[in-house]
Amino acid sequence: MNKELEHRFVTQLEENQNIVHKICRLYTHDQDSHNDLFQEITIQLWRAFPKFRGDSKFSTWMYRVALNTAITLYRKSKRQINTQDYESISFKIKAEEYDDTTEQQLKLMYVAVKKLNDIDKALVFLYLEDKSYKEISATLGISEVNARVKMNRAKDKLRKILNP
Amino acid sequence: MDELDKLKKEWQSRELDLPKMSYNDIYKMLLKKSSSIVKWIFIISLGELVFWLSLYFVIPDDNMKLMHDMGIGPFMYYTNIIHFIVFGTFIIFFYKNYRAIQVTDNTKKLMSNILKTRRTVRYFVIYNVGMFVLSSIFIDSFFYSNSNKLYKVMDFASKGVPQENFANVFIITQVLVGVAVIGLLILFYWLIYGILLKRLKSNYKELQKMDY
Numbered sequence: 001m002n003k004e005l006e007h008r009f010v011t012q013l014e015e016n017q018n019i020v021h022k023i024c025r026l027y028t029h030d031q032d033s034h035n036d037l038f039q040e041i042t043i044q045l046w047r048a049f050p051k052f053r054g055d056s057k058f059s060t061w062m063y064r065v066a067l068n069t070a071i072t073l074y075r076k077s078k079r080q081i082n083t084q085d086y087e088s089i090s091f092k093i094k095a096e097e098y099d100d101t102t103e104q105q106l107k108l109m110y111v112a113v114k115k116l117n118d119i120d121k122a123l124v125f126l127y128l129e130d131k132s133y134k135e136i137s138a139t140l141g142i143s144e145v146n147a148r149v150k151m152n153r154a155k156d157k158l159r160k161i162l163n164p
Numbered sequence: 165m166d167e168l169d170k171l172k173k174e175w176q177s178r179e180l181d182l183p184k185m186s187y188n189d190i191y192k193m194l195l196k197k198s199s200s201i202v203k204w205i206f207i208i209s210l211g212e213l214v215f216w217l218s219l220y221f222v223i224p225d226d227n228m229k230l231m232h233d234m235g236i237g238p239f240m241y242y243t244n245i246i247h248f249i250v251f252g253t254f255i256i257f258f259y260k261n262y263r264a265i266q267v268t269d270n271t272k273k274l275m276s277n278i279l280k281t282r283r284t285v286r287y288f289v290i291y292n293v294g295m296f297v298l299s300s301i302f303i304d305s306f307f308y309s310n311s312n313k314l315y316k317v318m319d320f321a322s323k324g325v326p327q328e329n330f331a332n333v334f335i336i337t338q339v340l341v342g343v344a345v346i347g348l349l350i351l352f353y354w355l356i357y358g359i360l361l362k363r364l365k366s367n368y369k370e371l372q373k374m375d376y
Contacts, residue, residue, distance in 0.1 A: 001229030015192070038185070040200060042193040043268045044319040051268065065267050068274050070365055073200035073267065076362070086234040102174055109171050118363075119370040122271070128175045150374045152173045155168055 009049050012058045014043065019059060019129075020066050025123055026114060027070040041069045056087040063126065064139050071118045120154045127151055201360055202265055202278060208356060209262075209285040212241070213255060216292045222245065233317045236306065254288045272375070275368040282361065289353065293346060304338045 013020075020041050024034045045065050051059055110137070113124050124134045137147040165281065231240045261281040267274065307314050311331035315321070 001244075006194065010194070012189055013190055014185065017185055018182055025182070026234065034183075039193050039196055040198060042190060043198045043254060046194050047198075048266075048268050053293055061268070064186070064270070068267050068271055069200070070267075071271060072275055072278065072364060073202055075199065075201055075204075075363075076255070086267060102171075106178070109175075117352075119271075119368050119374065127313055128172050130172070131177060140272060140371065140374075141270030142371065146273050146375050 005050065009046060013045065013062075015051070016059050016062055019062055021123070022129075023066050023070050026125055027151075029076070035105065037070060037074050040074050041066045042104055044073065048133045063129070067122050067125075071122060076085050108162060109158070116154065116157060116164070120157065123147070123151055124154050124158065125139070127154075201364065202281075203361060204281055205278065205285075206262060208256060208360075209281070212285055212289060213251075213258070216288070217251060229253060230317065234307070234310065234313065236303075243299070250291065254284065254291070258288070271367075272371050275364060275371065277360075280369060282357070286357075288367065289349075297342070297346070298303070300338065300342045304335055308335050308336075308343045320344075 020038055023041070024037045028034045028037050045062065049141055052058070113121060113128075116124060122140060123136065126139065131139075133144050133147050133151070134153070137144040138158075139148065144151070185339070228240070231237050258281065260278065260285050264272065265277045265281065269277070308331055311334065314334070315325075315327055315330055321327070
């Protein structure tokens, strides 16, 4: 196998691995499944890598392959959401000031997003990652108008989960 | 600005306490094997194709001889040829659909291609089960109406099988065996694909709903 290609791939994935971890966090419920999914995404990315022409950003390309793997290809284990999730999530704060309420709100939102169905989850995740509607619609394969409409509905769902 | 958008800003400015994989961790993963559902669908589908194909090779010679002695040898011969042409067509379609599955496609297209591959194999199975049922009906009714000839050809007299009621016992056994085989097949498919494709199907429906 081409060593240089391998090296280029591993380096880029190492740099951008947070995207994959975030998706694994959203779509799995324990560390073992997290690692399983990470591995499957890595394999799928690696297989598709020779065809990656670099006309889009590596990270943009990654979102698509990683989400496709999480939603479509990965066989989820039967384990259900456990309550540890909420406790174990901690947000590293880049800014100096520590805002307890925001931290709490973020945690709650994270838990709320995890409660959405697989597709809504992808939609909201891409939105939180500040992807344009054009990009979201291209990733999921739905029209841009529908992506907007459905995003608003997903937001409503989130709001309901957050403020029951 | 709404509450969610405020949180969106926070989401980006902060980072989750995420695990970190080293270069070597990632490198090792490249050598691991995939366990995606596409791989499983491919393996199981190949198994099905091989299973149905091999059935035509493991049919005992006695059986063919019986067909000949009963006078339907040529008929069976030509049906088998048609059968294999249909088999070949299915295999070409299956291969083409399988090759069309690309993880870099958009989610909807990817899902639709996976389901298409699956559908090809399902039609293949339906075709086989259908042919199995049709040919059973045909052969059984043919044997039933020619039960005297069958009794002689199979030489049941020397095996001590009484000719009285022979036709009825024969047909009942054939039907029971046939129904049992089909029942088992349906159970098998229901179990395997039910488990494998449940989530994919419901996600696909969700996505389709989104686009209307």
